[in-house]
Amino acid sequence: MSQSQSFLSLPNAPVESADALILPVPYERTVTYKPGTRQGPAAILAASDQLEFYEEDAGWCPTEYLKLAVLPSVDVDFLSEQAFHDHLHEHVKKLPGDNLLIALGGEHSVTPEMVFARMPQGGTVVQIDAHADLRPAYHGSIYNHACPMNRIRQREYELIQIGIRSLHANEAELIAQDKAITTYFDRTLQRPAIWERMIQQLASLQGPVWLTIDMDGFDPALIAGVGTPQPGGLSWHQGVEIIETLMGNEDIDICGVDILELVPEPSRVSDMMGAKLVQKCLSFWGKARGFHKGAANGSQIGVDDE
Numbered sequence: 001m002s003q004s005q006s007f008l009s010l011p012n013a014p015v016e017s018a019d020a021l022i023l024p025v026p027y028e029r030t031v032t033y034k035p036g037t038r039q040g041p042a043a044i045l046a047a048s049d050q051l052e053f054y055e056e057d058a059g060w061c062p063t064e065y066l067k068l069a070v071l072p073s074v075d076v077d078f079l080s081e082q083a084f085h086d087h088l089h090e091h092v093k094k095l096p097g098d099n100l101l102i103a104l105g106g107e108h109s110v111t112p113e114m115v116f117a118r119m120p121q122g123g124t125v126v127q128i129d130a131h132a133d134l135r136p137a138y139h140g141s142i143y144n145h146a147c148p149m150n151r152i153r154q155r156e157y158e159l160i161q162i163g164i165r166s167l168h169a170n171e172a173e174l175i176a177q178d179k180a181i182t183t184y185f186d187r188t189l190q191r192p193a194i195w196e197r198m199i200q201q202l203a204s205l206q207g208p209v210w211l212t213i214d215m216d217g218f219d220p221a222l223i224a225g226v227g228t229p230q231p232g233g234l235s236w237h238q239g240v241e242i243i244e245t246l247m248g249n250e251d252i253d254i255c256g257v258d259i260l261e262l263v264p265e266p267s268r269v270s271d272m273m274g275a276k277l278v279q280k281c282l283s284f285w286g287k288a289r290g291f292h293k294g295a296a297n298g299s300q301i302g303v304d305d306e
């Protein structure tokens with residue numbers, strides 16, 4: 001476990017003064033198909049070294065103004081699943097607030113405790129995913145990566161699912177019955193009117209919001225590096241539009257983002273996509289909150305980028 005990981009190879013700001021925290025959570029215990037997601041956070045950070053400081057969509061260099069801190073990886077070495085999840089909760093609860101938290105996984109089971117710790121007042125979870133992840137238990141455990149959104153609903157968070165294309169009949173029934181779950185199935189999103197309705201819903205959200213990005217929500221032709229691939233899925237530009245819409249909505253308080261289930265692969269396309277998703281979040285979030293009008297004292301100041 002590296003103790004000095006960084007994003008864009010930039011020096012890490014002190015945690016207390018950082019505008020954005022990046023938290024590696026290399027947890028892999030319950031995955032069922034292709035292993036390797038424990039390597040996800042390190043691969044995303046390594047790929048970030050190849051990004052430009054300039055972010056072309058919002059048209060600025062986020063790190064010219066934002067101070068970043070990549071935190072040491074969360075300890076994942078526990079005897080029981082519950083012990084790990086309890087630890088994760090306490091760990092995240094101790095982090096300073098009033099910043100953008102971006103967690104890097106690791107498997108999808110890590111989302112609920114981070115949401116509970118960071119968003120205790122309730123709110124909305126927006127989930128990009130191929131799978132509904134609404135099983136009450138799987139292989140005998142509520143902590144399985146097939147279950148996190150069920151745990152979210154048990155605590156009464158509203159749930160918006162985007163890109164779903166694989167689920168159990170019981171999950172389909174739950175979606176049909178539960179008024180607090182809005183599910184945009186992948187195939188219906190191919191219709192421009194449905195896509196637009198989804199974007200309008202995100203643009204009109206208010207209050208605390210958590211964005212959880214399971215990388216398998218994207219088209220596996222684009223990103224092969226996921227543990228449980230499914231045909232279909234979001235395009236890169238659709239994913240960016242979702243992030244831009246949420247981060248640019250000033251009526252919502254982004255309590256956190258997680259980018260999960262990456263399994264690094266030799267082409268590094270998937271790793272780069274994870275890194276660029278982090279950069280898009282930083283850029284749209286920072287621009288919408290006016291950092292570009294503040295002092296240029298971000299992490300890249302004094303760093304040679306030629």
Ligand SMILES: [Mn+2]
Pocket residue numbers: 108129130131133145214
């Ligand atoms: Mn998932």
